[in-house]
Amino acid sequence: MPAKAIITIFGASGDLAKRKLYPALFRLFKTGKLADNFAVIGASRRPWSKEEYEAVVLESIQDLVTDPSQAQDFAARFYYQSHDVTSTLDYQNIRELQSQLNDRYRADNNKLFFLSMSPRFFGTIAKHLKSENIIDGLGFEHLIIEKPFGSDLESACQLNEELMDSFREDQIFRIDHYLGKEMVENIYAIRFANPIIDRIWDRHSIHNIQITLAEQLGVEERGDYYDQSGALRDMVQNHALQILSLLTMDKPHSFSKHDIRAEKVKVFQSLKKPGPKELANDFVRGQYTANQDLPGYREEPKVNPDSMTETYFAGVFFLDSDRFRNIPIFIRTGKRLAEKATRVDIVFKQEETIFAEDLEPNILTLYIQPEEGISFQFNQKIPGYDFTIQPQAISSFDRPEGPEGYEKLIFEALQSNSSNFSHWHEVKASWKLIDKIEHSWQEDQSPLHLYPAGSHGPEAADQLLAQFDAKWIW
Ligand code: BG6
DSSP states (O other), X not given: OOEEEEEEEETTTSHHIIIIIHHHHHHHHXXXXXXXXXXXXXXXXXXXXXXXXXXXXXXXXXXXXSOHHHHHHHHTTEEEEEOOTTOHHHHHHHHHHHHHHHHHHTOTTOEEEEEOSOGGGHHHHHXXXXXXXXXXXXXXXXXXXXXXXOSSHHHHHHHHHHHHTXXXXXXXXXXXXXXXXXXXXXXXXXXXXXXXXXXXOSTTTEEEEEEEEEOSSOOTTOHHHHHHHHHIIIIIIIIIHHHHHHHHOOOOSSSSHHHHHHHHHHHHHHBOOOOHHHHHHSEEXXXXXXXXXXXXXXXXXXSOTTOOOOSEEEEEEOBOSTTTBTOOEEEEEESSBSSOEEEEEEEEOOOOOSSSSOOOOOEEEEEEESSOEEEEEEEEEOSSSSOOEEEEEEEEOOOOOOOOHHHHHHHHHHTTOOTTSBOHHHHHHHHHHHHHHHHHHHTTOSOEEEEETTBSOOTHHHHHHHTTTOOOOO
16 A cells, blocks of 8 residues: 655655655655655755756656656645744644645545754754644654654753654654665575575584675765764664674564564664774774875865774674673774775684685675675585585575665565664663763774775774684675
């Protein structure tokens, strides 16, 4: 059944709305997941008319249009409200428009609010949505918010309290767009739809896990945000730890949002907090320097020329769980690395075999992006008179293209399915951990390793793994 709702986007003129949200909504429209019973209110400061707004929407979906009349029909459902986030009157106008559109499009009073703007406005908007009765308890009322959810534990708690004055936890959908990626969701299937894999997915069989989120691009135009954030907050606190939780959670009782969340939350809460020794040894921070025609981080626009912000992070995490106790889980992410590669390598334990030589371990690799697939490395005899064993991989990359991340996540929020969104308990636990590492860096307890743009990152990251008798697979 197509979803029914009036969708209000705060930040309607912003980059995210144009690049991701309008195309995602159009894809849902094309596949019939949104049909007759929806309309969109775009709210932003600019004084646009409905016609101007429709033109913006049409431009942002132009690459996806196959039937111009379908695109016109889609754009006609977009209504614009010039909006100042602190003006009570502007919220009253939104309420009025929402009520009219609800009647016109028979949306069953369902409301989806998308906050696609600076996080400093999240609290104010949520407060006004309640005080101006835009949320009225009729139909579903869901709030999707973009990252970052706070910049440390304190600011995240404060933001959460502000939101909770107006919305319940089950109405808040904290987006982590990595959870909308097909191969990330596929982790559930790989682990729980294959009994043989399920059986070996623990500390008895796994030697270490490697999560890599490598980017080839630099900070682009986001120097001002990134210089305050750095790789640890930008990529690890959310995306990397979410992937870690899917990889290491216990098997949920069922594939329902409640059971999945319960297991994920347990993982976040069982992440071991590093002590002084671990803080000095287990986390590597790096920053890219100029190389050939690529500028160094400190030369990027809007970046402090003396910046100590890390553009690279590598670290080891441990869980206090029966399944994974003492198994190192390595996370690595960085900007301006040799190539874009988001992947997970599960390295299995190698034991003594009947063969004289040391053999390579079995490795299961999940390729998340840009290529999507899976491969398994195992040892085989090479054809010939000698009995020579070599590792070889069997792989499968033949996957049909799935829906795009935002498309899937918006659809799930419209279905009230929060499995692929971050729960407050997850966010809170992750900040507790990240804050510890951030604080130790602020006190300068570990060096900032420089690495040339376009390389594989600092050597210190290789030394980190060597301490655990491991090496990076990629
Ligand atoms: C965002 C970060 O959350 O994820 C960016 O803020 C990063 O710095 C981006 O580039 C990476 O996303 P993707 O989907 O391109 O891997």
